[in-house]
Amino acid sequence: MDRPVAYREAHSYVEASLTYCVDTGEKPVIYPSEAGGRSERCVGQYANHTVALHNGRFHAEPLSLDREGFLLSKHETRVQDFYDEEEVRTVYESEIERLIKELSGATKVVVFDHTRRADAAATREQKIVREPARMAHSDYTERSAPQRIRDLLPAPEAEQRLKGRFAIINIWRPMRDPVQTVPLAVCDARTIAERDLVVTQRRARDRIGEIYQIAFNPDHCWFYFPYMQRNEALVFKCFDSAVDGRARFAPHTAFDDPTSPPDAPARESIEARTIAFFQ
Numbered sequence: 001m002d003r004p005v006a007y008r009e010a011h012s013y014v015e016a017s018l019t020y021c022v023d024t025g026e027k028p029v030i031y032p033s034e035a036g037g038r039s040e041r042c043v044g045q046y047a048n049h050t051v052a053l054h055n056g057r058f059h060a061e062p063l064s065l066d067r068e069g070f071l072l073s074k075h076e077t078r079v080q081d082f083y084d085e086e087e088v089r090t091v092y093e094s095e096i097e098r099l100i101k102e103l104s105g106a107t108k109v110v111v112f113d114h115t116r117r118a119d120a121a122a123t124r125e126q127k128i129v130r131e132p133a134r135m136a137h138s139d140y141t142e143r144s145a146p147q148r149i150r151d152l153l154p155a156p157e158a159e160q161r162l163k164g165r166f167a168i169i170n171i172w173r174p175m176r177d178p179v180q181t182v183p184l185a186v187c188d189a190r191t192i193a194e195r196d197l198v199v200t201q202r203r204a205r206d207r208i209g210e211i212y213q214i215a216f217n218p219d220h221c222w223f224y225f226p227y228m229q230r231n232e233a234l235v236f237k238c239f240d241s242a243v244d245g246r247a248r249f250a251p252h253t254a255f256d257d258p259t260s261p262p263d264a265p266a267r268e269s270i271e272a273r274t275i276a277f278f279q
Contacts, residue, residue: 011226012058016255017048018185018222019135021198021213028200028213030135035116036128042135044200049216053185053255056223065104065169069189069250070236072225075099075173082175082270083127088114096171096272103235104169106276112152113273116175119182120266132182132254132267136214139273140168140239140249141199144210149275151207164279167240170252171233172271179228180264182254186236187214188221189247196220214251226257238273 021028021044028044056063056072063071079092093111100109116129124131140148145168150158172184196217202209214220225234236250 013052013054017050020216022047023198023215030202032204033130035130053222053224056225066246069247070186073233075233076231100274104276108277110275116270118268134254136253138212138249138251141210145239165242167276168238169274170238171235173233174230175268175270177265179267181260182267183224185222185224185255187251189250191219191221
């Protein structure tokens with residue numbers, strides 16, 4: 001374990017290239033990757049920018065979902081095999097529901113999606129999972145977030161729930177080996193300006209939705225958590241309906257860590273999406 005410990009503690013930040021959307025005034029379109037199949041395809045203009053990504057493990061104060069929009073949680077799981085769909089549904093989803101209630105104060109939590117990703121093409125083909133998402137983005141917009149509630153809940157309950165506050169929260173973690181390649185970066189919500197949000201159509205085979213891609217702004221402050229363990233969960237907001245000054249979303253993206261060991265195992269991760277209701 002000597003090398004992983006040194007790798008985790010040696011860098012207070014790294015510099016790496018992130019892919020941003022260029023806002024041309026025309027609405028971009030994303031055709032998302034499919035498990036074991038096609039890679040993500042983007043129609044629009046994009047640019048890479050080298051930015052500093054700060055080691056969140058060195059952050060002096062506790063991170064907050066309502067301030068920065070994200071945090072790292074120590075979270076043990078009873079799941080033995082994250083590739084087992086039944087085990088994820090019967091064991092992991094209830095664990096996630098409890099975690100989000102504890103962290104957010106929500107009165108009700110609905111786990112509605114989980115996505116497995118692998119950096120190695122052979123693993124993606126064998127396990128039928130998706131590639132890491134390498135575009136700075138946030139998963140829901142002012143239009144698509146309420147629509148997701150309507151898609152998931154019975155109409156009367158959805159309309160009642162939409163009268164109160166809700167948040168869409170993502171929980172991201174390693175499935176097996178600690179993450180040493182293509183970690184996830186998250187952006188401090190306080191450094192995102194409204195002009196940075198580029199409304200983008202997300203055109204999957206079964207549903208047309210909408211996300212925010214992110215335009216470059218030198219004020220953005222990015223964080224990552226190197227060498228994440230299987231018992232750690234990176235929790236971040238994809239959308240919050242509250243407009244009272246708290247964090248509403250934390251844009252995120254995978255990136256190539258220049259300090260990754262050359263023989264490091266390829267990243268395998270799972271993300272679960274939840275809706276937290278507060279009344």
